[in-house]
Amino acid sequence: MRDFSADHRWLSINTATLRGAGTLDRIIECCVRHGIRAISPWRDQVHAIGLERTAELVREHTLELSGYCRGGMYPAIDAAGRRRAIDDNRRAIDEARALDAACLVLVVGSLPGALEGRPQSKDLFAARSDVHDGIAATLEHARAADMPLAIEPLHPMYAADRACVNTLEQALDLCDAIDPATGEAPGGGTRTRAALGVAVDVYHVWWDPKLEAQIARAGRERLLAFHVCDWLVPTRDLLNDRGMMGDGVIDIPRIRGWVEAAGFDGYSEVEIFSSENWWKRPEDDVLATCIERHRSCV
Amino acid sequence: MRDFSADHRWLSINTATLRGAGTLDRIIECCVRHGIRAISPWRDQVHAIGLERTAELVREHTLELSGYCRGGMYPAIDAAGRRRAIDDNRRAIDEARALDAACLVLVVGSLPGALEGRPQSKDLFAARSDVHDGIAATLEHARAADMPLAIEPLHPMYAADRACVNTLEQALDLCDAIDPATGEAPGGGTRTRAALGVAVDVYHVWWDPKLEAQIARAGRERLLAFHVCDWLVPTRDLLNDRGMMGDGVIDIPRIRGWVEAAGFDGYSEVEIFSSENWWKRPEDDVLATCIERHRSCV
Numbered sequence: 001m002r003d004f005s006a007d008h009r010w011l012s013i014n015t016a017t018l019r020g021a022g023t024l025d026r027i028i029e030c031c032v033r034h035g036i037r038a039i040s041p042w043r044d045q046v047h048a049i050g051l052e053r054t055a056e057l058v059r060e061h062t063l064e065l066s067g068y069c070r071g072g073m074y075p076a077i078d079a080a081g082r083r084r085a086i087d088d089n090r091r092a093i094d095e096a097r098a099l100d101a102a103c104l105v106l107v108v109g110s111l112p113g114a115l116e117g118r119p120q121s122k123d124l125f126a127a128r129s130d131v132h133d134g135i136a137a138t139l140e141h142a143r144a145a146d147m148p149l150a151i152e153p154l155h156p157m158y159a160a161d162r163a164c165v166n167t168l169e170q171a172l173d174l175c176d177a178i179d180p181a182t183g184e185a186p187g188g189g190t191r192t193r194a195a196l197g198v199a200v201d202v203y204h205v206w207w208d209p210k211l212e213a214q215i216a217r218a219g220r221e222r223l224l225a226f227h228v229c230d231w232l233v234p235t236r237d238l239l240n241d242r243g244m245m246g247d248g249v250i251d252i253p254r255i256r257g258w259v260e261a262a263g264f265d266g267y268s269e270v271e272i273f274s275s276e277n278w279w280k281r282p283e284d285d286v287l288a289t290c291i292e293r294h295r296s297c298v
Numbered sequence: 299m300r301d302f303s304a305d306h307r308w309l310s311i312n313t314a315t316l317r318g319a320g321t322l323d324r325i326i327e328c329c330v331r332h333g334i335r336a337i338s339p340w341r342d343q344v345h346a347i348g349l350e351r352t353a354e355l356v357r358e359h360t361l362e363l364s365g366y367c368r369g370g371m372y373p374a375i376d377a378a379g380r381r382r383a384i385d386d387n388r389r390a391i392d393e394a395r396a397l398d399a400a401c402l403v404l405v406v407g408s409l410p411g412a413l414e415g416r417p418q419s420k421d422l423f424a425a426r427s428d429v430h431d432g433i434a435a436t437l438e439h440a441r442a443a444d445m446p447l448a449i450e451p452l453h454p455m456y457a458a459d460r461a462c463v464n465t466l467e468q469a470l471d472l473c474d475a476i477d478p479a480t481g482e483a484p485g486g487g488t489r490t491r492a493a494l495g496v497a498v499d500v501y502h503v504w505w506d507p508k509l510e511a512q513i514a515r516a517g518r519e520r521l522l523a524f525h526v527c528d529w530l531v532p533t534r535d536l537l538n539d540r541g542m543m544g545d546g547v548i549d550i551p552r553i554r555g556w557v558e559a560a561g562f563d564g565y566s567e568v569e570i571f572s573s574e575n576w577w578k579r580p581e582d583d584v585l586a587t588c589i590e591r592h593r594s595c596v
Contacts, residue, residue: 234536
């Protein structure tokens with residue numbers, strides 16, 4: 001297991017963590033100031049300053065992108081909606097390619113309308129079918145762009161509105177169904193990253209009694225991203241009350257040990273949604289804390 | 299599948315649903331007034347009016363108990379704490395026996411101190427070990443009392459503070475490990491209820507992609523209780539924002555179909571924690587709505 005205690009070269013900042021800090025150019029400046037080598041930006045933040053401008057900043061500061069957030073949201077109430085989702089995912093792949101991201105993270109979606117508070121269906125089976133078909137319809141474009149797609153299983157408390165893929169086992173079953181060929185690179189030799197894999201966020205999966213076994217099953221090829229934050233006790237909001245690493249009950253080093261034993265050697269990406277705490281603090285304090293906790297608690 | 303549309307003979311009221319209505323004797327009167335045949339009371343409500351008085355009321359109104367809530371909470375930071383938990387579970391079994399409950403529901407517990415907001419451990423493995431050992435240490439007493447124990451897998455959002463058993467598969471794995479002998483009754487013949495089984499609450503398990511298969515695996519012997527309410531979109535509180543059946547996104551009839559296909563023929567027990575809605579309404583309105591929704595949405 002890599003030693004993180006001496007530096008933060010394997011720390012990546014998901015830019016949602018700094019939502020309180022303003023536009024993406026300001027967030028990038030702040031990360032650079034703290035010696036952060038990698039980020040994972042959100043599409044709305046990129047669109048706000050422009051893809052070209054973002055690409056310039058990334059090149060200028062030789063930043064890496066541990067991921068691009070996010071594609072997915074495939075289910076829809078009708079065929080036109082499903083087509084729009086697939087088209088949008090293709091654009092997201094192109095943007096991720098332009099920024100040379102390590103993967104496009106997929107939050108796959110669930111019951112149509114639920115995210116807007118007006119669910120139009122109770123049919124999780126239909127949603128899962130839409131997700132399967134949507135990823136399958138997106139995968140060739142992703143392969144052509146050499147942009148791996150990372151299915152992020154979300155915590156079951158988001159099963160209604162954000163993702164109907166809620167365990168790592170379920171995500172890997174999807175990977176095996178849609179992208180069964182692993183082990184060989186398109187140009188020959190052994191590939192290190194599958195075209196379709198998973199993003200493991202400790203917040204979403206820490207509770208899962210099958211987590212260790214499923215991480216081992218995923219292996220190096222399918223483990224495309226590793227996200228960290230913490231589960232607070234009590235948790236006061238289903239979406240925006242994530243904790244800083246070390247402030248909650250997740251045994252993060254144990255999970256990182258499993259991920260690294262399976263061959264993952266990429267960034268630990270900090271993603272904290274925290275409307276009542278971290279988003280209200282000065283961004284330099286937030287980053288200084290991320291760095292300190294990355295060294296001591298990840 | 300049984301037809302619930304014509305009457306409510308298979309409706310049971312978990313008395314937590316009427317927490318706004320006062321003491322258990324008042325709650326029982328209200329249930330009787332509405333022709334409810336079964337209840338599932340909580341220990342604190344029973345203790346408040348006394349076990350003897352509760353038993354009298356149950357006999358007087360020929361009520362059945364679809365369950366008794368609750369045992370469990372096995373993990374502790376030291377051996378003395380674990381012993382206290384086992385002793386308390388034995389008392390809960392005796393109370394359930396005195397009330398002739400169908401089962402004692404187990405909310406198994408998780409990280410010591412977390413329920414009080416001061417977690418003393420991050421070790422889910424230790425908690426799960428305590429739960430295994432605690433149930434095993436309780437089971438002989440339960441067998442002697444002929445009181446089945448029903449492990450209730452709780453939604454993963456309660457993994458830190460309430461239960462480290464979070465899927466039906468995990469609960470059934472525990473059952474198979476601790477109580478492997480099924481199929482034969484102590485006195486000979488085929489038993490219909492295992493000594494150790496599960497309580498399936500749609501709120502906790504509706505999201506699970508393996509739910510149908512695990513319900514089939516459980517079978518008639520292990521399916522000891524079936525609880526209903528609904529998952530609201532959005533859900534505003536992790537504990538006390540459960541919905542009335544029909545107000546959320548759970549496809550309850552589909553799940554009831556699976557449970558009945560596996561042989562379950564008991565009560566549908568309504569258990570709604572709702573501090574900002576149903577607990578504030580008059581108890582007769584709550585019960586009238588439960589009855590109407592039981593007929594139309596369960």
